[in-house]
Amino acid sequence: MRNKLHLRQFWSENRWLLLGIAWLLSLALGFFGFYIYAIENGEDWTAGDVIYRTFQLVTMNSGAVEGEVNWMLQAARFLLPLLTIYTVFQVLMQLFVEQMQKLRLRRQKDHVVICGMGRKGSRLARELLGLGRQVVIIENELKQENAKIFRHLGAIILAGDATNKDVLIRARILHARNLVCLLGGDSENLQTAYQAYQLTRTRRVGKLTCIIHLSSIDLLNLLRSCELSIQPGVPFELETFNPYERTARMLLQDNPGWREDSSLQDIPESLLVVGLGRLGEQLVVQAGYLWHLLKRQGRLCIKVVDRDAVEKIQNLLRNYPQLGKVCELIPQQADIYTAGPLQNILAKPGEQVLIQQTYICLGDPVLSLQVCLNLLQIPEIITGPIRVQLSKEAGLVDLLEKPLPGLGDVGRVRTFDFYDYACSAALILGGMHEMLARDLHEIYRTGSEFAST
Known part of the structure; x- marks a missing residue:
């Protein structure tokens, strides 16, 4: 098959x-x-x-x-x-x-325009189409098989450069409700948003909500501070999101201990983050932010395992100098690929910390599974739930959901697909919730001491 x-x-x-x-x-x-x-x-x-x-x-x-x-x-x-x-x-x-596509385009109204047909764009388009939304996809390097699949699902596919005004006009941007920029680079996404803003200045009916994907946290914060300065009267609303920040926040809030109504016994006081990439860094930052925001007592203990753990934590503290006041960051420098079983690293005499919550944020699905199984062998140290980043396409999720004998207490393990959190239909349909969350974050970022310099 x-x-x-x-x-x-x-x-x-x-x-x-x-x-x-x-x-x-x-x-x-x-x-x-x-x-x-x-x-x-x-x-x-x-x-x-x-x-x-x-x-x-x-x-x-x-x-x-x-x-x-x-x-x-x-x-x-x-x-x-x-x-x-x-x-x-x-x-x-x-x-x-x-x-036929041109005829359908002429009738499009209140549709969603998605720029970029990568993994994030494809998942978002598939989910929106499943919910009955009208979707127009703009992709410069179009693969015919993918285009055929999405046309069959009901999408309209346009081949072209989304940063080009003419292509946006062909996508009927003046009649669209949402524009989602999911191109490869931040500069391309910003340029597409700017072109859309210029076009919507002449729009007479309705408004366009433009959602931009940005990988740079600094650029994200800078742009967020400019969101409210858009010229009054222009039917254009700008929303920004970083997939790593968004995913980290949602992962943490999946645990009742990170919610405002949580009881004291639900509050995790120690975390383990394996892999301090962009997602791992945001998990640390968002955990510190929520700990401070919810006025938890003492400092949150976060143990980090990474090949460059010491250097990355130092950089993190330089960017977020107040993070050290709410978190005790313990670097555990080790190359997970060659260091052998992880229990040998975490169970060293004098360095043991009881871990109440674990996040495995590695790009390699096989290595993620290996680390997870290693951690299950030391229940006296890893006492709480384990969240593992595993793509659904990797085909390894069933191994944890339908485990083989001898794998340990896999009931504590929950997998998550980064792209399910990073870019979902809720980002489009739940725009108001996103704005409220951003407003809360902005108040916190500008009004509290826990801010990035």
């Missing part, structure tokens, strides 16, 4: 190239077939005559010759007319799809 899917995808992405090769081979068969036929039958044909007769095979005007027909000419007599019919059919189908 998987081989069929790969074959279908390969054909969809390389259809015109393969058709071109088939045309060249068929024309070559026709040329050499006529050339050999002329020699065998004593015909005085020039090269021009052979080429002319070869092209006549396309319309079946020159294949009926007297005498014995060699195999190359015989093959060309059938292949070229069949290729002609198939090519014309494909071109007509392509034109039909394009014209």
Whole structure:
């Protein structure tokens, strides 16, 4: 089944190239077939005559010759007319799809325009389409198989550069309700948002809510401070989000201890973060922020395991100098790939800390699973729930949900897919909640001492 899917995808992405090769081979068969036929039958044909007769095979005007027909000419007599019919059919189908898409676009109103068809954009589009929303996707490097899948689901696909005004106009941005910028770089997302802002200045009905994905936290905070300074009267609303900040906050708030109404016994006082990448860093920052915001007593203990744990924690404290006042950060420097079982690192005499909550934030799904199973072997240290970052596409989630005997207490383990948290339909449909959360964060960032310098 998987081989069929790969074959279908390969054909969809390389259809015109393969058709071109088939045309060249068929024309070559026709040329050499006529050339050999002329020699065998004593015909005085020039090269021009052979080429002319070869092209006549396309319309079946020159294949009926007297005498014995060699195999190359015989093959060309059938292949070229069949290729002609198939090519014309494909071109007509392509034109039909394009014209139908143009007709649908003219009727689009209050739709969602998604710029970027990567993993985040594809998941968001699929979820929105499942909820019955109208979706237009703009993608510069369009894969035909993906486009076919999303067209079948009901999306309109436009090939083009989303930073180009003309492409946004084709997507009927003046009639859209939401624009979601999920392109590869922050600069591209900002440029797309700026072009949309310029276009909506002439909009007369409704407003456009533009949601920008930004990887840089500094740029995110800078842009958030400018969100309220958009010229009054322009029907344009700007919302920003960082997928790592958003995911970290949602992961923490999945635990009752991080909510305002939590009881004292629910409050985790010690965390373990394995992997201090961008998600791991935001888990530390957001945990410190929530600890401070909820006025917890003492300092939150966070143990960090990473190859460059000491250096990364120092950088984190430089960027968030007040973090050290609410958190006790314990770096555990170790290369997880080569350091052997993690229990040997965490169970060193004199360095043991009871861990009430664990987050494994590694990009490698196999390594994440290995670390998780290692931690389950030391229940005397890892006492609380374990959250493991595992992509659904990795195919390893079932191993924890339907465990084999001897794996340990996997009931404490919950997996999470980064992209499910980072960019979901709630980001679009629950915009008001996002604004309230941002307002709370902005008040906290500017009014409290726990701020990034």
